[in-house]
Amino acid sequence: MNLAPYAAHPDRTRGRRVPEPPAPTRSAFQRDRDRIVHSSAFRRLVYKTQVFLNHEGDLFRTRLTHSLEVAQLGRSVARTLALNEDLVEAIALAHDLGHTPFGHAGQDALHACMSGPGRDWGGFEHNLQSLRVVDELEHRYPSWDGLNLCFETREGILKHCSRRNAERLEREEPGGVGRRFLDGTQPSLEAQLCNLADEIAYNAHDIDDGVRSGLIRLDDLADVPLLARFQAEVLAEHPALDGRRQLYETIRRMLSAQVYDLIDHTRAAIDAARVASIDDVRRAPPLVRFGAAMREDTAVLKRFLLQRLYRHPRVVDTTDRARRVVRELFDAYLQDPAQMAPHFAERAARAYGPDADAVRARAVADYIAGMTDRYAAREHERLTGERLFALAATQ
Missing domain, CATH: 1.10.3210.10 (Hypothetical protein af1432)
Known part of the structure; x- marks a missing residue:
């Protein structure tokens, strides 16, 4: 080279x-x-x-x-x-x-x-x-x-x-x-x-x-x-x-x-x-x-x-639903971290001290950011009972 x-x-x-x-x-x-x-x-x-x-x-x-x-x-x-x-x-x-x-x-x-x-x-x-x-x-x-x-x-x-x-x-x-x-x-x-x-x-x-x-x-x-x-x-x-x-x-x-x-x-x-x-x-x-x-x-x-x-x-309608999925996933995991995959749930559970909320939130953000579109939609449906996208697959 x-x-x-x-x-x-x-x-x-x-x-x-x-x-x-x-x-x-x-x-x-x-x-x-x-x-x-x-x-x-x-x-x-x-x-x-x-x-x-x-x-x-x-x-x-x-x-x-x-x-x-x-x-x-x-x-x-x-x-x-x-x-x-x-x-x-x-x-x-x-x-x-x-x-x-x-x-x-x-x-x-x-x-x-x-x-x-x-x-x-x-x-x-x-x-x-x-x-x-x-x-x-x-x-x-x-x-x-x-x-x-x-x-x-x-x-x-x-x-x-x-x-x-x-x-x-x-x-x-x-x-x-x-x-x-x-x-x-x-x-x-x-x-x-x-x-x-x-x-x-x-x-x-x-x-x-x-x-x-x-x-x-x-x-x-x-x-x-x-x-x-x-x-x-x-x-x-x-x-x-x-x-x-x-x-x-x-x-x-x-x-x-x-x-x-x-x-x-x-x-x-x-x-x-x-x-x-x-x-x-x-x-x-x-x-x-x-x-x-x-x-x-x-x-x-x-x-x-x-x-x-x-x-x-048409794109705006899709992105509005996407934002809702992410927001509601975040709130659900923050309220009950045990709903996340074990590694991320353990990170959230170990959070303590004055920065505990930030550490817990970052674990949730890392988990959601790693999701594919269809896994996020599937998880949202599992946690809320609502189907916002016609996606069906596992991650």
Whole structure:
């Protein structure tokens, strides 16, 4: 692997929280990727919502397929920029491990349960939860909790973090993954790349899923300059192309344009900043970027998705029911922790002292965040007797 001098080199990693001897056949970041793929949290992503719930159609994206698409895009760009593909893949595959059931609706509901008047229990951030999964909540190894991943993978997973939580992380791990949110430095280029690959992937596949669902029409794409441009090209070259192939080709060309724009402007930013090491990258402003025109086009696309898809009455109805499921599960488990799986029930039962309520609430939040959509719906039905979703499966 021919890496740029400013890439993350696996033999120069800042290491793991629990030191381990190197693997004989894999780099440190390859080892991280493999641990993520074999984790329980990664498997559960297949039944976690992206936009449409799992029962609404077999071909809609889930958190798992989204993560795979982010990894594919990220690796492709990383190879061109001579960055570390294995690190990019590890971050991409792990970045949503902490997402709740029911997507952003579940996350918002769980945050409300963990914050507000009388409930100052730290709130809920899905990026921080992804870090909790790989640092604490996976139980696979005899000598430590979590997956014991490298610093560089962990910092890439923690895409966003509130100052309050960053300060707590810094107290627990001085100079660790929370530091950059306090001193204004940047993560590796690999982490920066995953952030933008995430955005590129979900914008593209949400258009695809929106059309597949019938909530967005092909004619609506004319309202989005970035899509309209490529749709016109496709129709000019293939006037008889059916709608499905027309959409695929339009999205394919849009993705290519975004990737090439990202590569060109990132190269220019790296050259202008004269970075020669990963430490230079951390001290520089963000370097992985679109050009101004593509940033504006992408912003228009995101506004279109917000208005036409995410706020569509059918989607809103589903998200309202999802929030109710999460809220009522939280209250039920908080009142009777024994209803949770044994490990989480025991954590809640052991809570004592002035922080007992917060510790108990965090155990409940960890349990709910790890659920799949259908398991959460099934548990809600078991505890309340109400069926809000037509889901039937076990976790």
